[in-house]
Amino acid sequence: MAKSSDRRRRARSKSCAGDQAQPASRPLPHPSDPILQTLVRDTTTRLIYGFLFKRRQNPPTMVEIRAFLARKLGEAPAQTDRRVRDLRDAFEVPSEYLDGGYRYVLRGWRAGGPLEDRSGISGRLRAEVLSPQRCAQCGRTPLDHGVVLVVDHMIPREWGGSNERENLQPLCEECNHGKRDLYSSYDAAASQIRQAITYDEPHRRIGELLKAFRGDWVPGGMLGVVASAIQYQEDWQKRTRELRTLGWVIETQKRRDVAGRIHTYYRASHWEPWPRGDIRAEIRRRERSARSA
Structure with missing residues (x-):
């Protein structure tokens, strides 16, 4: 069974590598390559890169990455997950659900090449x-x-x-x-989230984010952030409810966290194609039609 799982992971890795926009002739740098120091300045993050490089055919979970750092450094740094995400400025490191858990796959170079340092805030x-x-x-x-x-x-x-x-x-x-x-934990949907953020209309940003999760629950805080990505939406909850006018089925759920705070989660169990033209105008038209019926 273990050998079968390894074969599935290797096949998945090869398939993913073929989908990259980067040329196949550009191999990943070896962990000892001096270029890595110019791309990844943090020593601990370079250790993580070396571990992911070694485990390309058997991608590790975050638990395994932390255990590796604990062996190397005596303890796992508090921001291990942040350092893994920092690698994405130069490399494609998606989190994929494989063999019962989310595993971090060092797939290749970042599409479009390494980003300039975006962490610098004055x-x-x-x-x-x-x-x-x-x-x-x-x-x-x-x-x-x-x-x-x-x-x-x-x-x-x-x-x-x-x-x-x-x-x-x-x-x-x-x-x-x-x-x-x-x-x-939502890294697997990162590309869909990035796409949802680009839309001009708040209804479409909200709807595309809900669609990206394919019926799973989305935290209200995340929905509010994406809704306000281009222009702040004071009442994004109303924008979400208005999708029902377009035939969408939007459900809500209340959850209490360990501190006792109540959080609202949303999901779309059914959605319709977007209307042509202005979405807000179409919602208002349908609302007026419903009131006059």
């Missing part, structure tokens, strides 16, 4: 983002609760988020880690 911008001195998610402050605030990308960089001020917010380290853990 000191002035960082100070502006952190100036409220309050976590945007839990509301705790450094003065009253002793938390450490960090600059968070509301739309993650790997989903197309930028360093623009409107995409940055202050989060405490605990909330930031929790958000990264949650969002990284």
Whole structure:
């Protein structure tokens, strides 16, 4: 059975490699190649690259990556998942569900070539983002609760988020880690999420995100961020409900987290093709028709 699983993984890896936009003649750099130091400046992240390089035919889970770092460094760094995602600035490292778990596949070079360093946020911008001195998610402050605030990308960089001020917010380290853990579990849908963010109309952004999850539950916070990706949507929940006017079946579910906070999740169990022309105008037309019937 193990050999059969290995064969499936190797076949999957070869198939994925053939789909890349990068030329097949451009091999991945060996972990000892000096070019890697110019692309990946963090030593721990380079260790992760070497592990993924070695495990290309048998991609590891995040648990295995952390265990590898613990053996190498004595302990696994707190931001291991962040370092794995940082590799995507230069390489294609999708998280794929294989053999009962999400595994990180070092597939090849990033389509379009390595990005320039996008992690650099100026000191002035960082100070502006952190100036409220309050976590945007839990509301705790450094003065009253002793938390450490960090600059968070509301739309993650790997989903197309930028360093623009409107995409940055202050989060405490605990909330930031929790958000990264949650969002990284959706890495398999990253390409669909990036596509949803590009649409001009908020209804379409919301709808395409729900479609990307194919009937699975989507956290309301993520839906709100994507809805406001181009222009802030104060009432994105209403935009979501309005999709029902177009024949969509939208369900909601309330969940309580470990801190006792209530969060709303959404899913689309049925959707219709987008109408031609302006979506908002078509929704208003159908609403008027329903009232006059």
